Amino acid sequence: xxxxxxxxxxxxxxxxxxxxxxxxxxxxxxxxxxxxxxxxxxxxxxxxxxxxxxxxxxxxxxxxxxxxxxxxxxxxxxxxxxxxxxxxxxxxxxxxxxxxxxxxxxxxxxxxxxxxxxxxxxxxxxxxxxxxxxxxxxxxxxxxxxxxxxxxxxxxxxxxxxxxxxxxxxxxxxxxxxxxxxxxxxxxxxxxxxxxxxxxxxxxxxxxxxxxxxxxxxxxxxxxxxxxxxxxxxxxxxxxxxxxxxxxxxxxxxxxxxxxxxxxxxxxxxxxxxxxxxxxxxxxxxxxxxxxxxxxxxxxxxxxxxxxxxxxxxxxxxxxxxxxxxxxxxxxxxxxxxxxxxxxxxxxxxxxxxxxxxxxxxxxxxxxxxxxxxxxxxxxxxxxxxxxxxxxxxxxxxxxxxxxxxxxxxxxxxxxxxxxxxxxxxxxxxxxxxxxxxxxxxxxxxxxxxxxxxxxxxxxxxxxxxxxxxxxxxxxxxxxxxxxxxxxxxxxxxxxxxxxxxxxxxxxxxxxxxxxxxxxxxxxxxxxxxxxxxxxxxxxxxxxxxxxxxxxxxxxxxxxxxxxxxxxxxx
Amino acid sequence: xxxxxxxxxxxxxxxxxxxxxxxxxxxxxxxxxxxxxxxxxxxxxxxxxxxxxxxxxxxxxxxxxxxxxxxxxxxxxxxxxxxxxxxxxxxxxxxxxxxxxxxxxxxxxxxxxxxxxxxxxxxxxxxxxxxxxxx
Numbered sequence: 001x002x003x004x005x006x007x008x009x010x011x012x013x014x015x016x017x018x019x020x021x022x023x024x025x026x027x028x029x030x031x032x033x034x035x036x037x038x039x040x041x042x043x044x045x046x047x048x049x050x051x052x053x054x055x056x057x058x059x060x061x062x063x064x065x066x067x068x069x070x071x072x073x074x075x076x077x078x079x080x081x082x083x084x085x086x087x088x089x090x091x092x093x094x095x096x097x098x099x100x101x102x103x104x105x106x107x108x109x110x111x112x113x114x115x116x117x118x119x120x121x122x123x124x125x126x127x128x129x130x131x132x133x134x135x136x137x138x139x140x141x142x143x144x145x146x147x148x149x150x151x152x153x154x155x156x157x158x159x160x161x162x163x164x165x166x167x168x169x170x171x172x173x174x175x176x177x178x179x180x181x182x183x184x185x186x187x188x189x190x191x192x193x194x195x196x197x198x199x200x201x202x203x204x205x206x207x208x209x210x211x212x213x214x215x216x217x218x219x220x221x222x223x224x225x226x227x228x229x230x231x232x233x234x235x236x237x238x239x240x241x242x243x244x245x246x247x248x249x250x251x252x253x254x255x256x257x258x259x260x261x262x263x264x265x266x267x268x269x270x271x272x273x274x275x276x277x278x279x280x281x282x283x284x285x286x287x288x289x290x291x292x293x294x295x296x297x298x299x300x301x302x303x304x305x306x307x308x309x310x311x312x313x314x315x316x317x318x319x320x321x322x323x324x325x326x327x328x329x330x331x332x333x334x335x336x337x338x339x340x341x342x343x344x345x346x347x348x349x350x351x352x353x354x355x356x357x358x359x360x361x362x363x364x365x366x367x368x369x370x371x372x373x374x375x376x377x378x379x380x381x382x383x384x385x386x387x388x389x390x391x392x393x394x395x396x397x398x399x400x401x402x403x404x405x406x407x408x409x410x411x412x413x414x415x416x417x418x419x420x421x422x423x424x425x426x427x428x429x430x431x432x433x434x435x436x437x438x439x440x441x442x443x444x445x446x447x448x449x450x451x452x453x454x455x456x457x458x459x460x461x462x463x464x465x466x467x468x469x470x471x472x473x474x475x476x477x478x479x480x481x482x483x484x485x486x487x488x489x490x491x492x493x494x495x496x497x498x499x500x501x502x503x504x505x506x507x508x509x510x511x512x513x514x515x516x517x518x519x520x521x522x523x524x525x526x527x528x529x530x531x532x533x534x535x536x537x538x539x540x541x542x543x544x545x546x547x548x549x550x551x552x553x554x555x556x557x558x559x560x561x562x563x564x565x566x567x568x569x570x571x
Numbered sequence: 572x573x574x575x576x577x578x579x580x581x582x583x584x585x586x587x588x589x590x591x592x593x594x595x596x597x598x599x600x601x602x603x604x605x606x607x608x609x610x611x612x613x614x615x616x617x618x619x620x621x622x623x624x625x626x627x628x629x630x631x632x633x634x635x636x637x638x639x640x641x642x643x644x645x646x647x648x649x650x651x652x653x654x655x656x657x658x659x660x661x662x663x664x665x666x667x668x669x670x671x672x673x674x675x676x677x678x679x680x681x682x683x684x685x686x687x688x689x690x691x692x693x694x695x696x697x698x699x700x701x702x703x704x705x706x
Contacts, residue, residue, distance in 0.1 A: 326620055
């Protein structure tokens, strides 16, 4: 009944609103019909109806307006809701069958990796498994990039080693929560934009260094233990690389792990197993507060690790999401992705998991298996937990040697082999940035430090590249023209000053800046120096021309050469 | 016959030759059109994202092949997709009912073929239409 009434008001209001009334209103509002284009005219309708009724001010029309307004708001809300629902339907149920299958494949591949990454970090396998479960499930709901797989990763695990060794696992949980908080802040302040300063060469260095570190972390698990260990690693690798020739439906690393575990159990060889390094609990993750003192000292312990973790997590997420963007030809919300990762890490930290981020390898595997929606990420997380609950007893019997084999495969897959091919083709500075990034990471075991050094180094190289200033000198009978080309700033002023000879005998000297840009205080000081010196040491008249707008402003604000009695300042 | 021709193009020399043959074939048949399909292996997207120059090279070769078609005045359409090349080419050809697939042979040796899998072999086996392999 009420709805009918409202819609009647709504329709009536529009019926009453004819052109004549509109003209009247336009007159009243002192607007000219001709000045408004068609769309503006339409858009103003609602407002005008409001005006008409407010002006006529009868009780009836006020009610009309109220009805109109309510209908309008309800319509808006319903439309928004429908759009959200439609998006949700596409993101969740647009690809159900393939998503479920891909999710299962990813879950199977996640298990060995989550265990291996926990062992790299020096914690129980459950920490990595819980993290992978929590992060994958949370990211399925709130991530910014459907189809992307996030879980415990090697890059993050490598950063935790020292913290875990020195302070224990509770500090790791606290650091994980802090990482999440920092990442949420990253998204609030849109830090992802700063990532434009991380060049491709740094990213290449990043993945290559990561590959090297993952490989090096495996060395203690197979080098110099026993001949049988070497054999197990070799056979694992053979299965991983040869099994796809028969079928690509099942991830070959999992086949390798299953086969080698069975062989190890039946043959009874003396091999180190996952169980020797930690226990598998067949329980769901529980909410626990990290057992740490809440004081400044704790913060100072966990903050450096958390900051490094959040930067590395951000980098991996951005790299992986741009890969997915490319594959699916769709865009994604990077800030939402980072916020999602932050919340996922906070939850992981409270449920006994370690910090994680986006996984390139698993995401590519998900894409190849046809996973595109949020459902595949959710299935990956849930199925992983299900498998652990069911198969926990068997997981502890996985020989470390075959796990090491899987990790060697992961590191080979992570390494960017095309960077070796392009090594000689790309500019030398890019190669240096890449190699320095790798060296710093391998030396410090800290991916974030490599990235920071890489950014600084590329900044220096860039400054060096653009600090090349060219000054063309052309002389005629009575004047010399200096045509300056390039960017004039603190790094290039030396070159700029040296281009001038101060032994002129011409009447006028013209300095033409039309192909130059003045960037800073040092640049203006250098111009001052040149002009004042020219004035002092020659009898010529000095003219400066061709500043662009921003250069002109800077010069006006800072320069001294136009002032009378300008002297060279001492510095 | 051969009104809808599918050209599998990956930027290699072999596929460039295949493009020339596709043009020649299209010129022989009235009202024929060629669809150029460029399949990017999902595994290779990472290197494309990391090395913009790899992407650029691919895009310029696509421009080149477009030019070949424009010069010959053959109507064409370009489609870039991601996935496993063999599967994508065959499923696209079968779904859209193409009359002919033209592709270049990669010229792999026996071992490479075993490890990498032959796209042309897969196409010959699975496609519902004639396949022309250019050596």
